[in-house]
Amino acid sequence: MSSKRHSILPPISQPGPKPPVQFSSTITIADSAILTGTNPITIATESVIHPRAKIESSGGRITIGRRCVVHERVTLGAIGNSSSSQRPNNVTGGGETAVTLADYVTVEVGASIEAGDTYIGEGTTVGVGSKVGAGAVVGKHCTLTPHTHIRAGSSVPDFTVVYSNGMRRTDKRGVAELKNKGVARQIDVLRRMIPSNPSKFM
Amino acid sequence: MAPFNPYTFIQCPCSDSSPLGRPADSNSPTGSEPEEDERTFDPRAPRSNYSLYPLEYLLYCEDCHQIRCPRCVSEEIVTYYCPNCLFEVPSSNLKSEGNRCTRSCFQCPICIGPLNVTTQETKPPDPSLLTAGNAPHSGAYALTCSYCNWSSTEIGIDFDKPNGIHAQLAKIRNGGEPRLTAKERKERRKELSHRGDSAAVVAAREEIDGQALDLENQFANLKAFYSSQLADPSAGDNGLSTLGDLGFSSPSSLSRIMSLYTGGKLNDNKAKSRLGAMREALTSDEGLLVTDLDESALISQLHLSDHCDTASTEQITNQPPNLGEPLLHGASRFTSSLRPIPYLLRTKRSKRCPVCRHIISKPESKVGTTRFRIRLVAGSYIPSITIKPLVLPNPSGGSSSSNVGDLLTPLTPVHYLLTFKNPIFETIKVTLATPAATPGRFASKVTILCPQFDIDANTDVWDEALKDNDRGDKSSRSSGSHTRQRRGTEAGLQLEVGKIWERGRNWVSIVVEVVPASLRLEDGGMLREDEDVLEIAMFVRIEWEAENGGDDAGISSAAVGKDRDQKEKRELAYWCVLGIGKIKQT
Numbered sequence: 001m002s003s004k005r006h007s008i009l010p011p012i013s014q015p016g017p018k019p020p021v022q023f024s025s026t027i028t029i030a031d032s033a034i035l036t037g038t039n040p041i042t043i044a045t046e047s048v049i050h051p052r053a054k055i056e057s058s059g060g061r062i063t064i065g066r067r068c069v070v071h072e073r074v075t076l077g078a079i080g081n082s083s084s085s086q087r088p089n090n091v092t093g094g095g096e097t098a099v100t101l102a103d104y105v106t107v108e109v110g111a112s113i114e115a116g117d118t119y120i121g122e123g124t125t126v127g128v129g130s131k132v133g134a135g136a137v138v139g140k141h142c143t144l145t146p147h148t149h150i151r152a153g154s155s156v157p158d159f160t161v162v163y164s165n166g167m168r169r170t171d172k173r174g175v176a177e178l179k180n181k182g183v184a185r186q187i188d189v190l191r192r193m194i195p196s197n198p199s200k201f202m
Numbered sequence: 203m204a205p206f207n208p209y210t211f212i213q214c215p216c217s218d219s220s221p222l223g224r225p226a227d228s229n230s231p232t233g234s235e236p237e238e239d240e241r242t243f244d245p246r247a248p249r250s251n252y253s254l255y256p257l258e259y260l261l262y263c264e265d266c267h268q269i270r271c272p273r274c275v276s277e278e279i280v281t282y283y284c285p286n287c288l289f290e291v292p293s294s295n296l297k298s299e300g301n302r303c304t305r306s307c308f309q310c311p312i313c314i315g316p317l318n319v320t321t322q323e324t325k326p327p328d329p330s331l332l333t334a335g336n337a338p339h340s341g342a343y344a345l346t347c348s349y350c351n352w353s354s355t356e357i358g359i360d361f362d363k364p365n366g367i368h369a370q371l372a373k374i375r376n377g378g379e380p381r382l383t384a385k386e387r388k389e390r391r392k393e394l395s396h397r398g399d400s401a402a403v404v405a406a407r408e409e410i411d412g413q414a415l416d417l418e419n420q421f422a423n424l425k426a427f428y429s430s431q432l433a434d435p436s437a438g439d440n441g442l443s444t445l446g447d448l449g450f451s452s453p454s455s456l457s458r459i460m461s462l463y464t465g466g467k468l469n470d471n472k473a474k475s476r477l478g479a480m481r482e483a484l485t486s487d488e489g490l491l492v493t494d495l496d497e498s499a500l501i502s503q504l505h506l507s508d509h510c511d512t513a514s515t516e517q518i519t520n521q522p523p524n525l526g527e528p529l530l531h532g533a534s535r536f537t538s539s540l541r542p543i544p545y546l547l548r549t550k551r552s553k554r555c556p557v558c559r560h561i562i563s564k565p566e567s568k569v570g571t572t573r574f575r576i577r578l579v580a581g582s583y584i585p586s587i588t589i590k591p592l593v594l595p596n597p598s599g600g601s602s603s604s605n606v607g608d609l610l611t612p613l614t615p616v617h618y619l620l621t622f623k624n625p626i627f628e629t630i631k632v633t634l635a636t637p638a639a640t641p642g643r644f645a646s647k648v649t650i651l652c653p654q655f656d657i658d659a660n661t662d663v664w665d666e667a668l669k670d671n672d673r674g675d676k677s678s679r680s681s682g683s684h685t686r687q688r689r690g691t692e693a694g695l696q697l698e699v700g701k702i703w704e705r706g707r708n709w710v711s712i713v714v715e716v717v718p719a720s721l722r723l724e725d726g727g728m729l730r731e732d733e734d735v736l737e738i739a740m741f742v743r744i745e746w747e748a749e750n751g752g753d754d755a756g757i758s759s760a761a762v763g764k765d766r767d768q769k770e771k772r773e774l775a776y777w778c779v780l781g782i783g784k785i786k787q788t
Binding site: 143145146161163167168169171172173 | 312313349350351352353355356510514537
């Protein structure tokens, strides 16, 4: 009887090329995160990448800001079918920006953010299983509730709560600072929980 | 297209119109009755939609020996409880406080997620106050939704205490101003009237009166006004009151005169005449509410807002009746005026047989447990039927590959295995009957190859296993009545009419041959909804011998005394519908 819990999922294969990375020394990135693509991936200070999060830079450069949390099974820079029709030059062309996460962004389990100059503003939470289309611009301190779909190319103003049925609401609590503090505390815990291995991706 | 799953629905006998709907009328044509009995059940009839249930939905009354469906049981409420805090609410509270949780359980008015009471971390005005202890200052708590980040501070509501939110919320209007209850208003007014008539007092009184008359206050005022009118016969305010009792307009004398003419027999007449003599409410004090027809403010707000700011119908219907609503006609149209929704209470119900009043399902009254004290589900009394396509290897070698969910080819015979599983501890005798052709425009032909068979009792699984082992040790599995018979394999995979296909401990499989009809219409019309689904109506009759228990002692007490251990013959008959598959459209 081994005390170690084994995953029933098959071991992760590393498909595609190894992307050039630019990591801050304080990030936490799990061993089993998947980084692929040809364009550079930048991760700023104190961000956390959970196991099995997938970051694809084949569509362009991916930038993750300070104190972001990218949860399990998230796909950053997914090449969706919506992107190919809308802005083909962005996806195929090298050197473009695919996804930018500003500071304090939390991307929850299973969410997917498509490549194509997609921007997620500061303090925004992308809910479980949400999908952000290519070229969408999500403002600061937004909340995308679980299973929300943001259309490609659309924009979400600051402090907006987007419901999965498409309704929107403006968040008037004004607790952005507190939320950021909460994220910082969460990251403190996560750093202890997730064994980091950035050297694997260097 | 979603794959088709074969199903079995059972018709509850309660929907049979014959015993219930027919008046005991002698001149009704008696000739029609046998016809009614012989009539086969049509699964496509519009009425049968309401009488067909999967076996799992059905209950069984042990005393009437009859199937009971959700439509034909009478329900009784065992407990009321809040689904959020799981507290039981006594039914007496229900009358006084309504059917919502009166503790601190609320749902988000926007997304109906559960709301949590959270402390509002406000910046202390002076750092030195921190050391003075963390005394809770007013408005320290708010309800927040963790799903969509809605907070009660958005509608200007916060709370002093983290508990008893329901009571606190009832006293706060949207925007945070306190709401006076009718009683408080009255007390305030009384206080002011004692203080004389200075300008300040008048202004204060006007302020109280002017404070938007909400539903509760209006009702209280109206009620007080009318009850005073009823109690005081000379309250008629039309100048004739000087005549005292002789005044014709005074309700009492009027009713006296009316009773002279009507013989005093009509009570409501009297009440009417009295009402006629009363005047209506004239001030807001008496409950008069002048409708504010000026909605320009609302309209201009509507111009400034977008679609998401207006409340959806769903959100408005989810709103609890708010007694503190400012105006009768100013019901909220914007999401910004929606209030937290106290959780609706739920019930646990027991079910009774409508005929013999015996309880057939009774949950444990404690809220936390999900167990049942009594639950007579039909699945433990009548055999379950499962449908599986039977794949026969063709004599030519290749086996026809048919899967569950495949479309049926018209006019090609297909075979299905029906497996009957006996849940009771007696051997049962099953008789099946089905019309040779399915009803409807497309008549598929149906043949049950073995319409009559016995199923062995549902004995202990371990008994059977041990028996099997013994036999396996001694001889090479003789084909006794208890061991599995593979008729099909023994007979070289040939279908034999009148023979069981396969038999097990408490189950039997038989074969049904179906020739699906061709879905071609001569006039080239369209298929109606679900006409391509092949459904077979089958009449199942079960006979078994049961222990003559004491349950019908009243009927045959003498006989029971004599032969208590004698077995009693029981039977149960019902229609069921087998959904086999969809026919391919050509």
